[in-house]
Amino acid sequence: MTRAARSDGPLLLGVRHHGPGSARAVRAALEAAHPRAVLIEGPPEGDALLPLAADEQMRPPVALLAHAVDDPGQAAFWPLAAFSPEWVAIRWALAHDVPVRFIDLPAANSLAMAQAAERETDRYGDGARDGEVEGNGGVDGDGEPAAGGSPVHAPIDPIGVLAEAAGYDDPERWWEDVVEHRTQGGEAVDPRAPFAALAEAMTALREVYGDGGHPRDTVREAYMRIQLRKTVKEFGDDIAVVCGAWHVPALVTRTTLAADRALLKGLPKVKAELTWVPWSHRRLARHSGYGAGIDSPGWYGHLFETADRPIERWMTKVAGLLRDEDRFVSSAHVIEAVRLAETLAAMRGRPLAGLSETTDAIRAVMCEGSDVPLALVQDRLIVGETLGEVPDTAPAVPLQRDLTRQQRTLRLKPESLERELELDLRKDTDAARSRLLHRLRILDVGWGEPAAGRASTGTFRESWRLRWEPELYVRVAEAGTWGTTVLSAATAKAETQAVSATALAEVTALAEHCLLAELPDALPAVMRALADRAALDADVGHLADALPALARTLRYGDVRSTDTAALGEVAAGLAERICVGLPPACTGLDADGAAELRRRVDGVHTAIGLLTGAVQADADGAGLRERWTGVLHKLAARDTVAGVIRGRAARLLLDEGRLAEDDAARLMGLALSPGTPPADAAAWIEGFVGGAAGGGMLLVHDERLLGLVDAWLTGVPADTFADVLPLLRRTFSVYEAGVRRTLGELVRRGPSAGGPTATATGTTAPGFGPGLDGARADAVVPVLRLLLGLDTGTGPDPGGADPDNRDPDERVENAEEPLGATG
Template identity: 45%
Template sequence: MSVHLFGIRHHGPGCARSLAQALQALQPDCILIEGPPEADDLIAFAADPSIKPPVALLVYVPATPQRAVFYPFAEFSPEWQAMRYATINGVPVRFCDLPQAHRLAEEAAAPAVDESEAGESASDSDTDELHEDPLQWLANAAGFSDTDTWWDHLVEQRADSLDLFAAIAEMMTTVRTEIAAPPNLREQQREAWMRNAIRLAEKQGHQRIAVVCGAYHVPALATMPSAKSDNDLLKGLPKVKLAATWTPWSYGRLAFRSGYGAGVTAPGWYHHMWSHPAQASLYWLTDVAILLRKHDLDASSASIIEAVRLADTLAAMRERPRPGLGELQEAVRAVFCYDSDTPLRLIHDALLINDRLGEVPESVPTLPLPQDVQAQQKRLRLPVKADHSQLELDLRQPAHLEKSVLLHRLALLGVDWGRAERVTGKTGTFHEWWRLAWEPEFAIRLIEANVWGGSVEAAATGKAVSQATEATTLPELTALIEQVLLADLPRAVDLLMQRIQEVGALTPDVGFMLAALPPLASVMRYGSVRGTDTSAIGQVVDGLVTRACIALPFGVLGMADEPAAELVKQLIAADRAIRLIQEETLLDAWFGALDQVAGNELSHPLISGRCARILSEQGHWDEERTARALALRCSHASAPLASGNWLEGFLQGSAALLLHNDSLWSLVNNWINGLDPESFVELLPLLRRTFGAFEAPERRQLSERAGSAGGTVVFAASAGSLDEARARLVLPVLGLILGVSAATSTPETVHAP
């Protein structure tokens, strides 16, 4: 009876290759792998030809799926190679780490993590977080600046098998006995459980037991203390019921610098080291050239040869057996990139990270909702990819409409697989553009969402109904109804309409009424594209607009400045929404309410000014009426601050009114020029904010008009009271604020804005 300990680095291609050779030589009759015992039944899927790494074991608490742990594996992960060997050759295999049933029970409030964040690297990340990296000392002694590069050259680029693991065991024994601090309690419990797993395998009569574990644990498993001492460490551990499944993973996630991901800064490069161990450099540099050519950048065959020779030369100068990633990157920078960072970023994303996404067979046990999502993705031919891809949809085509509905339903469930982007160059009525990128964490969100229903439609409907029941404001409900209609969830519409009617009838806040209109108007205007029945929404909109028109003239009386500023934004959006609906009855009521607000001197001047602006733009006020209102609000009989607020509301967003209307220009210009110095100083920040919001060409035109005839105010100054040198220092600043004309003015002339 013999126990063979194989200390490995998770996601190490050299360790994986050496382990595969060692297992072939040893022919073990039992394999124990560091991992969650709850997933023992899932190991058999490693032999399924339809499972394609990178993949991850997902272990979670069914009652609270956000309490979950990922165990990711790539093809070059030693544990994956051990599982493959065992399942193909019929060797008994199981996981031997401390069960997550105990570990997650102690982390009831912890968010979902993966063993990339809770596992260990060659020196065990848990220990590294508590103590300084014990391998860093060895790396420095060997002339390396970091542990990862040292480990790659020492281990991952080697091709031997049993001798490698003997050397790792000797090194880690030295580390644990002479360099590293003692392991913490959790590590002691994990190692106690592993030793008990070895004892169980021996008790079962296995003669050649192979144990695959993190290199840091090898010394602790080589010397067996008494079973009683180990059991004492494990006594009284809490426990929780768990479930497990396989889920796709990505190389991008493997690149996370922690735990199982530690040191995997370039999984794309590791993939080459695994696939082409003897000529990884040549294959990788060839891929660099292909990538650059694909993006119309220079990359010849001669450049590949030159880069290979340069990398080999750098490795020889550094007394290394073969080029590593550092040498290759330096060669690429010198030969292909001409010392430019832009191609390097492209190479980093495409070849160092190489965001490959794994695949999991349909036979893997999972919940109904994830199964339905997979089935719809397959039916609609929506491939799941980790990297970003564009999807353009024409909603007049039934298949495209189905894809849009699926993406909207998943978004409602919190699975933002697709993010809608603004359409340019095409009508927004029939076209949608999406940016797709699948994240491994979506597996957890689908498990969480399974409580709402076993299909995408049922789950999205259930969640929408729940949100409608909990919502207490009109904007929440109207935003939700837009999501529901885009997701085509007819069973949720009736409840939402009822809730909107109930909450709307009890809502006294005019701001909430106005904020609720834009999503409803959008649905009414574009709902025909999706075949949506908007008759019920039309009734809701009629009621909301009517109540808003009644409440608005009274709701803006005596309002403070901050609420008024927020209400102006809601009023602008509501105005666009009501005009989008294009119903004469609603428009007449709306413009009538705006007229009441603009004509009441007790209305907040900011809101009153915006109402006057809308009425003027839409032709409900002629130029004479607008000029009269402007003259009244900007007269010296009004408080300067009130006039400034009214002017801000009137002019906000565009200077076209001032530029193209001489009478309005004269009124504003004369009002500003007539302010006394104290009032001007008080209003200056507000005026600066108003005029500063204009576009640069508009500001320049205003400056030019201010400097033209009729727009210049000349102040007489005696020679003794004017310091021309100091006055000229101000001109460049005025030029930046008002335009180039100020910079060319004489000190004796000051232009009005």
Template identity: 45%
Template sequence: EAAAEAAGTLDEETTAGRVSAESQHAEERDEECDENDEDDDIILPGIRHDPLRWVAETAGYGDSERWWEHLVEQRQDSNELFQAIQELMSALRAEADAQSPSNELEQQREAAMRSQLRAACKEGYERIAVICGAWHVPALAKLPPAREDTARLKGLPKRKLAATWVPWTYGRLTYASGYGAGIEAPGFYQHLWESAGEPAIRWLARVAQLLREHDLPASTASVIEAARLADTLAALRNRPRPAQEELNEAILAVLCHGDATPLRLIEDQLLIGERLGDVPESTPMLPLQQDLQRQQKRLRLPPEASQRVLELDLRKPNDLERSQLLHRLNLLNISWGRIEQASGKGTFKENWRLQWQPELAVAVIEANLWGSTIPAAAAARARDRARNSEQLSQLTALVEQTLLAELPEAIGEVMERLQNAAALTSDIPHLMDSLPPLARILRYGNVRQTDAGLVGHVVDGLITRIAIGLPAACHSLDDEAAEAMFAKVRTMQNAISVLQDPEQIETWQGALAKLVDQTGLHGLLAGHACRLLFEQSILPPPETARRMGLALSLAGEPAHAAAWLEGFLHGSGQLLLHHEALWEILDHWVSGLSGDAFTPLLPLLRRTFAHFPAPERRQIGARVKQGGATRMPATTEADVDATRADRVLPILAKVLGLAEGALDVYTSTHPDGEIGGQLGLKDA
């Protein structure tokens, strides 16, 4: 009667059927029991771990959700339903007690429930609605003497707690972990409750409407055919009406034409649904909500539905605390603000794009599980993420978030987890991904008044290990892997530039020097390493020109040369405009390519030059239009071997038709003339 009264007092937004559906899952679950549902020789879990799955498997169903749908949700007459569930749970508990006795915690919880029931009875209530997990119904149907429960609860520590109602969503009803309900299709169950007459045809009509809203074909004739197919499938399976399984098969065959992609849309928006509950305004707020409102008021940061940009000056205490609050909320997945790139080169500015959305109220409620204040909850969440993060890049990003959020109570554990992960990681790309966040912390930590020294020795170790392992990590890479490593090398260079530490810069330059001399290196990486060393004055211009000439030699592979050029010129073409020798080498290489070799390389060359700014491309184009001829430096007198030249003069005089000895006279009177003058070409 208590459960029936609970169903009668529920709002329409919930439904009596789904109250029972939520109670189908016992609070204590064994996650290992969810595997191998389809095996014929499946080993049933213990009854206490998942009682309804035990019943469903015994009855021949693949899972408890299908069993519950057929016997409960689609039931036409629900008058005896709650009594039947009570009898079922009584039988299951008796069987479970025969397998193993209940644990002390479960008995204490049920004793506390009975104490609350006795208190309600003493207040004079005659009709009392009890909403609880179905597993506990037999323990609450009859109240034993109060002294037994009092003795069981004696000695337990007491704590002051605050209780309130929270709005929930259908999407969160699908969560099965922890204390979740684990309902697969709450939206479909609501439809069954509201469409007692013809739920199948009405459901198909809703599906067709959804498909049309997304510009997918769904005619009325197709809806009728899908309904007929669902009815036929139900008849073949000896079921009184189509269930979710038959409807999905009919939708897939008729409305989706065998394409399973639209089914995901139907699952998200109809089977599960996007419904959000609400609570009265008089409902007490959760502690975390109260703390958030206090901080919003203190920092003069009211939540607004409209989107706005907030510029913070981190040198001001109030703006610094605002930044810390927003970072803490992001740690808790309360995405009130999104950080953006600040204008200017200063490190004390921070831009946030703020917009408060209704869904964030639910996120605040969920975050209340981590603590009753924003700092405590964010610290607990950071520690939990650190314990469950395996990738080094995730941990370094978490360290950055934790420091920016100013959570000293969490940073110790997070840093310890980072150090352990860094020591065990031998993957050079992962180490390279982890460096940029730590570099930003070291560079800008003093602006935020954070203890950046915590990560200094970690950064030193990472750079050393990366420098040692980089040549091996770059060896024998294909085009795709080289592109990925190319991006990581650029990111590393930016991080090293941010740090501005001479020893770290020298270590990184040593690694690049090994790359440019490494055989078997992809041209993209070799060219970019050469460019970085040239920009940092490690390679002088003549040496750079020599290496470029070797890379662009016509005797080499054209594809390798094009990749080398792309890596060398990435980001800027000013090198070509200001270094004559590099321009001549490139011009000679392009001019010497055959048509068969040039055509496949053209897209790569176009991509290389497309990255240049428009003014640079115009300057390069103007330079090309001037022609390939370049002014050669004048040959000095020391470059001419006079003895060998004298041997040529008599023969040259005959060729030009000059008198014998004429050239000897001219060269003696014009010792400083140009080569053409030395040869007598002016007089001729």
């Protein structure tokens, strides 16, 4: 029996991590006992950081971050929320000037054991780490991996076992009924009673399950017992220990100091550093990685912070959120939702409406049975968007300090909720923000990702999606090995990547990133690597992949005031080699190879357009654009070139005005001639009008081409139509719905006046005459003038009729008839 149930010995407060009921019970027990010292389950290297928990700038959720000095990527987190019992105990001790210490296994050993476990996984597979425990909201999780053997291979969930024994199928609901809701009506008479009951239950579980599939707990608990002995010797039995309830039975087990030290002998060790970092409710709700594994941190926070009427106040929060999203929710909805939640709780035999009851009530009353607005409640309130803060005095690597300084200077506050950021690079602040985000991307700190913004053909606008995750602090610590500032670290890493890159496209992409991030000191190394790779690479596909990124970089000089002249010579050389080697490379291709090369042709065509003006014409006066035009003519005319590439080359020439419409119709006629296999003809169509580059509008406005396609399609033999149908569907399915509808109407209507077929047959489309009926067209003008407010009432109308002397009904009737209709 622990002191939680008797008056002698240390006060052992077994808790569930991140449980508001446990947090309130811990606070009540500490207030009643007022111990001389408080011990917390956590890494002892963090003792020096504990005073920061009382800082005014410290706002949970936060986490202790430990990382290996020699390998910053090897890290672990100990997250704490405002409703975490450990956080409540730390704040209570600091407020009452009571010594507080961490007593768990040092992070130096935990990280080393995690490295050993990962090596075992790499060597023997996943079975080597059956004992791994991710951080969770249970009574024993701490977010560190286990090591060693265990008689129980599948880790048990103590809360789940107790809930099943009590007849519950949901561990969360059992915990709410037994612990969380018990304190809503007032604290228990004896603050130690719940801890005694939970300790008794855990003792029974440990007798049956041993370490419960967590073999490393044996080592951790041995270290805890040693620290407990030291503290008792210093302060006597008047101390309190806050730890996972799973560990309580092991802490009261009678063992010798020698036996505990023997368990710790030979443990691996690394040099570790610790600091406080902000955490988020969203990360607390994740079961994998460094998450704490509680499903509803926002709901738990509400229960912890609300002194009375928690359901009523929760429904009010939900109503406010839905109103902000322009949904009609009145006070009557709130009242009815509260009544329904309480009724559901009574029907289900629960002491108080829990999350499931409130959610069901919200769905039925406020969301009208829809899960769409309920998903917003789940994301914004049940999980929550809270992101913690840590004081400036918290230890941090130099790179993190420089990043924090720049974030404040540029007014870019880290936020857990994803948001869009539009940058105008003509403004100094936005340009500096862009440089920072691009430098962080080079350092693999994925705070921002480029996004498609508002339609713009200029290079002065950028769009970003920003979202700060706590793991990025580990990324920053890793990047700290490259330098002490964001600029120096990004420069050093870019130079190293340029030397180690093996593909030409990698170097050109790196050159683009360096210009975007404005890393002038890294450009010389990147340019040398670029010239070397370009000279050695003879693959046209690789050259075509590299040229677009290189061409884009030549545009940044205008907007970013960056000297890009050094890239011009390399870009011109690549373009020349592509023009020479592309036509032979386009022959003898299968369908997949042709589609890939078509994509590369599009990229090179765009790049050539960007390079025009940036690259000087040669001595003969034939510029790069003209040479590329000649390449496209060759591709469009050669029968040995894949159909999709021939069609695409013809379309590019037509769009550039380098191919007359009659010549385009002739090429299409040849490609769709009866002697061409249907699959090849369909591939030509795919290249010519496929994709989202306005192919549908081309057919809408050029009925000659539409007639050729229509005539070919109707002439495809039935036995081969099924073979070309998938390609045709892919070609036309990307058109917008309005374009497809217009094409369908044109095909249904038949040839129009002026078309080649109409000229030959003398037919016209139904409802249309051979020319404009001026009299009927003029009849509409008065009505239009009246509608537009232009009718002054003086003088005859342009058609010669006086609108004041005409019957209004007649004018409206005439106005409804189509222009040029013959009747």
